Ligand code: HEC
C-alpha cells in the first residue's frame with residue numbers, strides 16, 4: 001500500500017532518473033556535435049532556419065515528463081494531507097526552541113512516540129514564529145505556521161528511533177530544536193501512554209510523569225534559562241527565587257522581589273513584566289502547563305538556589 005514515505009521515494013527516484021538521463025543525453029550530444037562539426041571538418045557554417053518536428057518534440061516530451069512529475073507529487077501530497085481513519089492523532093506544538101507532542105489522552109511529551117505499523121496524523125501549530133517539523137527517515141517535512149493548523153500523515157514501520165529536526169531557521173537556538181521519533185511495539189506503546197515506565201534496549205524514552213526539572217526541560221524552558229547561573233536568552237533559574245530584579249512594567253522601571261507569585265505570573269503572562277536587559281520573547285506557558293505541572297515547575301525553580 002502506498003504511504004507518504006513510499007510516494008515521496010517514488011517521486012524522488014523518478015525525478016533523479018529523468019535528470020540523470022537528460023544530463024548524460026545532453027552531455028553526449030554536446031561532445032558528439034563538438035567532434036562531428038569541428039572547424040576542420042566543417043569549415044563553412046550551415047544556416048538552419050528551423051525544424052517544426054524537432055520543436056514539437058522538445059516542447060511536447062518535456063511537458064509530458066513534467067506532468068508525470070506533477071502527478072507523482074500530487075499523489076504523495078494527497079496521501080500526506082487526507083485524513084486517515086483510525087490514525088493516531090498527535091498535536092505537535094512548536095515554539096522557540098522545542099517541540100511538544102500532545103496525545104488525545106492528554107499525555108504531553110518532548111519526543112514523538114508511536115506504535116509500529118500504525119498511521120499517525122500530526123496536527124502542527126506554532127506559538128511564535130514559523131518552524132518546520134522534519135522527520136527525514138519517513139520523508140515528512142511540513143511548516144508549522146502561527147495562527148494556522150497544518151497536517152501530515154505517515155505510517156510507522158520498524159521499531160527504532162529516528163531524528164526529528166526543525167527545518168526552518170527560527171532564531172538563536174534553532175539548531176538545538178531537536179526531538180526523536182520512537183517507534184515501539186504496540187503493546188509497549190500502550191504501556192508508555194498510560195504512564196508506565198517502558199524500558200527498551202538502547203533507547204531512552206521520555207518519561208511522562210516528570211520531575212520538576214525534567215518538566216522545565218520538556219516545556220523548553222531550559223532552552224532560554226540555564227540552571228548554572230549564566231544568562232542565555234533569559235535570566236538563569238539559579239538563584240532567581242528570593243533575588244531582587246529590575247523589571248519594566250508598562251514602560252516604567254521598578255524593582256521586585258522574586259517570590260512565588262512573581263514566578264507564576266512570569267510564566268503565565270511573560271509579557272507583563274520584562275526583566276531589564278532581556279527582550280520580551282518568552283512564550284506564554286499558560287496553555288502548556290496543567291495546574292499540577294505549574295506547581296511542580298515553580299517548585300523546581302524555587303529549588304535552584
Ligand atoms: C524563548 C526563550 C524563553 C523560553 C522558552 C522561556 N523563557 Fe522565561 N524568560 C525569557 C526571557 C527573555 C525573560 C526575561 C524577560 C521577561 O521577563 O519576559 C524570561 C523571564 C522569565 C521569568 C522571570 C525572571 C525575572 O527575573 O524576571 C521566569 C520565572 C521565567 N522566565 C520562567 C520560564 C519558564 C518556567 C519557562 C518554561 C515554561 C520559560 N521561562 C521559557 C525567555 C524564555
Ligand SMILES: [Cu+2]
Pocket residue numbers: 095097130131132166167168169170174177
Ligand atoms: Cu524551529
